[in-house]
Amino acid sequence: MIEEPLLSVRDLRVTFPxxxxxxxxxxxxxVSFDLRRGETLGLVxxxxxxxxxxxxxxxxxxxxxxxxxxxxxxxxxxxxxxDLRAMRRHMQFVLQNPYTSLHPRMTVGQILSEPLxxxxxxxxxxxxxxxxxxxxxxxxxxKVVDRYPHEFSGGQRQRIVIARALAVNPDLxxxxxxxxxxxxxxxxxIVQLLSELQDKLGLSYLFIAHDLAIVRxxxxxxxxxxxxxxxxxxxxxxxxxxxxxPYTQSLLDAVPIPDPAxxxxxxxxxxxxxxIPRHEADLxxxxxxEDHRATGRPRxxxxxxxxxxxxxxxxxxxxxxxxxxxxxx
Amino acid sequence: MSDAGPLLQVRDLxxxxxxxxxxxxxxxxxSFDVAPGEAVGFVGESGCGKSxxxxxxxxxxxxxxxxxLGGRVAYRGRDLLQLPAREMEQVRGRRIAMVxxxxxxxxxxxxxxxxxxxxxxxxxxxxxxxxxxxxxxDLLGLVGIRDPASRADDYPHQFSGGMRxxxxxxxxxxxxxxxxxxxxPTTALDVTVQxxxxxxxxxxxxxxxxxxxxxxxxxxxxxxxxxxxxxMHRGEIVERGAVDAIFRDPQHPYTRALLAAIPxxxxxxxxx
Numbered sequence: 001m002i003e004e005p006l007l008s009v010r011d012l013r014v015t016f017p018x019x020x021x022x023x024x025x026x027x028x029x030x031v032s033f034d035l036r037r038g039e040t041l042g043l044v045x046x047x048x049x050x051x052x053x054x055x056x057x058x059x060x061x062x063x064x065x066x067x068x069x070x071x072x073x074x075x076x077x078x079x080x081x082x083d084l085r086a087m088r089r090h091m092q093f094v095l096q097n098p099y100t101s102l103h104p105r106m107t108v109g110q111i112l113s114e115p116l117x118x119x120x121x122x123x124x125x126x127x128x129x130x131x132x133x134x135x136x137x138x139x140x141x142x143k144v145v146d147r148y149p150h151e152f153s154g155g156q157r158q159r160i161v162i163a164r165a166l167a168v169n170p171d172l173x174x175x176x177x178x179x180x181x182x183x184x185x186x187x188x189x190i191v192q193l194l195s196e197l198q199d200k201l202g203l204s205y206l207f208i209a210h211d212l213a214i215v216r217x218x219x220x221x222x223x224x225x226x227x228x229x230x231x232x233x234x235x236x237x238x239x240x241x242x243x244x245x246p247y248t249q250s251l252l253d254a255v256p257i258p259d260p261a262x263x264x265x266x267x268x269x270x271x272x273x274x275x276i277p278r279h280e281a282d283l284x285x286x287x288x289x290e291d292h293r294a295t296g297r298p299r300x301x302x303x304x305x306x307x308x309x310x311x312x313x314x315x316x317x318x319x320x321x322x323x324x325x326x327x328x329x
Numbered sequence: 330m331s332d333a334g335p336l337l338q339v340r341d342l343x344x345x346x347x348x349x350x351x352x353x354x355x356x357x358x359x360s361f362d363v364a365p366g367e368a369v370g371f372v373g374e375s376g377c378g379k380s381x382x383x384x385x386x387x388x389x390x391x392x393x394x395x396x397x398l399g400g401r402v403a404y405r406g407r408d409l410l411q412l413p414a415r416e417m418e419q420v421r422g423r424r425i426a427m428v429x430x431x432x433x434x435x436x437x438x439x440x441x442x443x444x445x446x447x448x449x450x451x452x453x454x455x456x457x458x459x460x461x462x463x464x465x466x467d468l469l470g471l472v473g474i475r476d477p478a479s480r481a482d483d484y485p486h487q488f489s490g491g492m493r494x495x496x497x498x499x500x501x502x503x504x505x506x507x508x509x510x511x512x513x514p515t516t517a518l519d520v521t522v523q524x525x526x527x528x529x530x531x532x533x534x535x536x537x538x539x540x541x542x543x544x545x546x547x548x549x550x551x552x553x554x555x556x557x558x559x560x561m562h563r564g565e566i567v568e569r570g571a572v573d574a575i576f577r578d579p580q581h582p583y584t585r586a587l588l589a590a591i592p593x594x595x596x597x598x599x600x601x
Contacts, residue, residue, distance in 0.1 A: 046519035046520070046522075047519055183374040183375055183546060184374065184546060184547075184548075184587060184590045184591060185374065185587065187592070188592070191592070210520065211520075211592070212520065213549075213591075213593060213594040214592045216592065217592045217593075240594065240595075251521060252594070253524075254520045254521040254524040255520055255549070255594050256520075256524070256527075256547065256549030256552065256553070257549055257594070258548040258552050258576065258591050259576060260552045260572045260573050260576055261573070262552075263552035263554075264552075264553040265553075266524075266553060267524070267528055267553045267554070
């Protein structure tokens with residue numbers, strides 16, 4: 001029997017209504033993926049790709065306009081707010097900025113007790129014990145309970161944020177750029193901690209980031225977003241080694257490599273990134289030779305075991321693809 | 330070999346926040362040279378003093394801070410720290426220019442981009458209104474902005490982050506400086522835009538023959554851009570050397586720790 005995924009997202013859409021004369025923004029346009037227990041799905045893309053909105057819509061912090069989000073087999077999108085509140089103990093989040101995500105006037109003990117009280121996760125007389133346990137879990141000295149956030153470094157604050165997320169024993173943690181505000185060495189420590197906690201507690205992470213190198217060190221599977229859609233989805237190793245969608249290729253080519261000779265060669269490469277149109281004409285047949293209007297199948301192609309690519313947003317000149325996009329950018 | 334000597338010679342530079350006497354040192358007596366046309370990189374973590382060093386060269390303090398400087402910053406033999414304010418004005422922006430991480434904070438939101446570059450050119454180069462605009466359009470084209478004549482009439486918010494950084498670079502190179510200081514110029518940008526801006530800086534460096542001082546926390550950014558690297562830690566330069574040597578054979582434990590912590594895109598997760 002195939003185990004049911006922890007999280008299952010189908011055709012998720014988020015449209016922000018028109019405002020002050022500006023047209024409606026379709027931030028997420030039909031996103032589907034599964035997340036298994038104990039697995040990390042890296043969700044990467046550039047600013048405006050819809051990755052953060054996708055994360056918020058999964059958590060129902062942003063109500064989706066259409067589509068389905070099932071967590072532990074339960075549909076979240078049409079859930080009454082009371083039930084949803086109860087579901088929140090299964091899904092927590094860690095955000096980018098550890099300086100603004102902790103209340104400055106609350107002690108560490110108060111910060112970590114709050115979710116325990118809200119979700120009645122442990123009886124009041126056991127809260128102190130649980131707080132101490134959480135602090136050791138993220139490798140902080142339990143003696144710091146009476147200190148305030150400003151007394152900690154950025155990395156330590158992010159540990160507190162992680163401890164708060166774990167207070168209620170969640171199954172899913174959505175991490176949105178959790179290390180991008182930190183120094184390199186601190187980033188490595190937090191990534192190490194997240195990976196260790198996953199092994200220990202069987203957590204599933206939806207790990208949203210723009211830094212493909214960080215994602216590489218954590219993700220089992222990868223989803224690449226562009227223009228509100230997932231353009232490539234599959235096993236992380238496979239995609240990093242043999243990316244298929246031209247957008248994924250251009251993202252990977254742009255990552256700076258800490259090796260002078262390689263990096264000089266990368267920067268010297270004449271051909272610029274392929275121009276990937278944001279709005280694609282509905283070409284038939286598509287770049288994989290399929291006429292989707294005739295077949296009626298989604299514009300989604302399996303290129304390897306569990307490795308899928310969208311034929312949306314393909315550079316236009318696939319016919320003679322080699323060198324067609326060379327020239328000055 | 331050229332006998333012109335270094336373009337910039339920094340000796341025992343100190344910087345401390347606050348007034349003399351009760352000041353907290355952030356740069357603790359560093360020395361380095363930049364040769365004409367050379368590209369150097371300063372790498373370190375936040376708070377190591379790399380940005381304060383960059384600003385000290387132009388006698389600029391980080392926003393809202395008062396900084397006491399000491400030592401010597403010789404530009405073509407003249408100590409900038411001793412220069413009268415009026416003469417310093419002639420150096421700043423003309424001979425040594427700077428671009429920062431956040432281009433929006435450096436642009437005036439209620440003036441078009443063209444007006445801002447025009448004003449600067451007229452101030453520094455006494456150009457007529459019409460000549461200034463011609464040069465503005467040339468500059469915007471030089472930094473890779475398409476249709477520069479009409480984009481000059483747009484306001485900063487009408488540009489993307491990467492395009493705004495191009496505008497800042499256009500302003501910085503408008504007087505063809507000898508030295509361009511770029512402080513985390515790509516940190517806020519997406520990875521593909523970052524690559525474009527780095528390519529632009531490389532191209533301008535060669536076309537204009539200017540020296541480049543690149544400040545960043547990211548060894549990947551430094552790697553393909555500079556000849557010399559200075560690693561800063563707690564206000565001091567703990568290691569210096571040719572870029573290939575530093576990456577291949579770092580000597581200082583701090584440099585080794587920094588290099589070891591870099592996530593590698595070619596390395597997958599270890600467990601399972």
